[in-house]
Amino acid sequence: KKMEQFLLDLKQEQFNGSYDLAYKTINHLRKLISQTRWTHAQELMNTIKKEGKKMITAQPSEYVVGNMVRRVLKIIREEYVRLLGESEESANKESLHKMLTAEGNERDDHTKPLKELKTTVIEAVNEYIDEMEASIHNISAQAIEHIHSNEVILTLGKSRTVEAFLKQAAKKRKFHVIVVEGSPLYHGHELAKSLASKGIETTVITDTAIFAIMSRVNKVIIGTHSVLANGGLKAVNGAHMVALAASHHAVPLIVLGAMFKLCLLHYSDIGGSEATFNRLASPQEVLDYYDGGTEELVNVQIYSPTFDYVPPELVTLFISNIGGNAPSYMYRLLSELYHPDDHVL
């Protein structure tokens, strides 16, 4: 029942941001592990894959769900291999010899039943949840290294990570923040109010003024919805314009995001019914019915995309809970998080 409720929530987009969704997904998966009956690791992985596919098809544009599923699968594989007594590293190394002499042995099969597997897997998942809960704290602890005094920082919309980051830096440094409204949802106003209440000098500007203001900005710090495998971003609508203006004025663009946002997928321009990258939201936010419902405007097409793709060339630095990285390095981190056999569920 709870599963159905969860799927319904996914379909109707009833969640507050990617952290919330990731947290719910992984709790859900933990419940699955503890409550369903399984005898060996392969059976568990199959169950999780099946459930995962259901969740992903309910909301294909939310990559965090898929990330959590694959992370759990990787955790299961790791724990299995560890319990079997072999070191993780030798299991992961794919030497040419192994590839040529591949036989279906127990290690690769994951069919050996192990008693302690359940408890160790649940322990590892709990550890991962703790790491996720601490991710915002870890990211904002790095704030002092990146913001110097009297800087002008530009940010877009409202991201919880960016808010915590700036508030942490404001404890030690004095700087100026310019918040872009972020049409059509205008969450930037909320962020500005929250920052100003902590005494940070904040100015709210419209999206149209980004290029005009950019010559005076020292750094652009934005949050993101997810990080793609090539180091590009799937960020809130308007981020691409900000990134373009920043690169024109040679202003560094810093992206804050926890590691659970890093996903295996690449950007593709597919449109139509197969489109999973972007979601077109209700045109009410752009042109409301009062103005747009009149007879003369009835044939107008209104676009209100939710996300933007920002190519990796425009991003200067990623700051995540494990430290700072260049976008060209992000693909390497994938191999630590997910197992290649899980790329296609």
Add this chain to the structure above:
Amino acid sequence: MNNGDAENLTSEQKKQLKKERRKEKNAQKEKHNIPSKPEGEEPKIEKSKAELRAERRAKQEADRAAKASKKSDQVAANTKQKGPRVPANIQSVINLNKTILKADDPKVQKKAAKKLEKQQVPQRTEGQKKVALFSHLHQYERSLSITKNIGFGKNAIHPAIIRLGLQYAEGTVTGSNARCAALMSAICKLISDYETPPQKELSRHLESKLKPAISFLDQCRPLSVSMGSAIKYIKLQITNIPTGMSDSEAKLRLIKSLREFVHVNIVLAGEAISGYACTKITDGDVVMVFGSSSLITKVLCDAHNAGIKFSVIVVDGRPKLSGRGTLRKLCRVGIKCSYVLVSAASYIMPEVTKVFLGAHGLLSNGYVMGSVGTSMVAMAAKIRGVPVIVCCEAYKFCERVQTDSFVNNEIGDPRDLLVQNKSELTSPLLTNAAWEETDSLKVLHLTYDVTPPDFVAMVVTELGKIPCTSVPVVLRVRSLET
């Protein structure tokens, strides 16, 4: 010991001491007064005073004569042909910058206030929370009335000008062409109602009547480039009135020339530009436009009426949301339209084949000054290799140079960005209360921004299609014509 003595002084002894002191003082006074007391010396002093007065008078007359000669020299210099025109241009820019870009200099503001008082123009009160980056510009708020203290007397501002000023301040008349045309018609009214007082010359006095009117309009809303160009033209026409022409004839001649200015520079230029620009639109084009520009709307409507099949994407930005007006006009004519906000411009850009932008003014270094957001659209187009075509009449070219949008801009009312109706409780926008009570929270409402010339492929004017960097050439050609 001394202290003890002082305390033991009786009141009588104190009185004695006081008397002695007074005597001494009087003696000293007398010493000083001795020179003025003897009567024999008074006429000498009076004579010296009279001499001083005469000297002063002589000095003043000498100064007046010197000024008069200077003026005649200047007039002689102006009637000389326009060889090196550049120094005058720079001088005019320097004079402009003396008052306009110094809202944070208290001395300059005092001077400006005095000047406005002399002209009987009410000074507008500044808004409360100014953004520090723009402290050199005036920041007004619509709620603080301009006309509360306006006087109605013999030397007051003409009511047509007051009406126009209020229309500017409220935003009823917007758009550079519309503002310029409205200005011309109001000044025509002022001229037709004008009567030269006796003993005064029309050309001199009319100009002095115009000055307070223009100051008032500047207080209502900073003058646009088109208005500046129009005012220069008016002043030139007034000084070029042949002496000896009767007043009524002169007034008719002025009104006719002003109407002609609007007709030639706005209406006819619009037709010419539309003709050139329509050659650039082909069947199957997807044209992107930003905000509202009367010229661009005309170009697109003409192209549609000529039978070209194209569709339009209108990009809009807060808080003016002027794109909706363009959307309505285009839909009425029957053009297929789409509508997005500026944050989605890069999302929709893969569909676009051409971008047409209107301009508020073109600067001498090739930068395009347009409504805020123009540079965003141009930037997004340049990245994808979509050509950007700017359409602008030649009278909007100005000699100013600018590289960023900070130095010279217009700051609008910050309240336009906040929640408008109290009923919108669920709106994420800031409320007036939230903005006012938090000290460190500022809201910036920019009106213009400046687009670098490398984003623009071509500028279409009535003189033809030119690259952005040819603006000073056009200015030179036009200055030689007038």
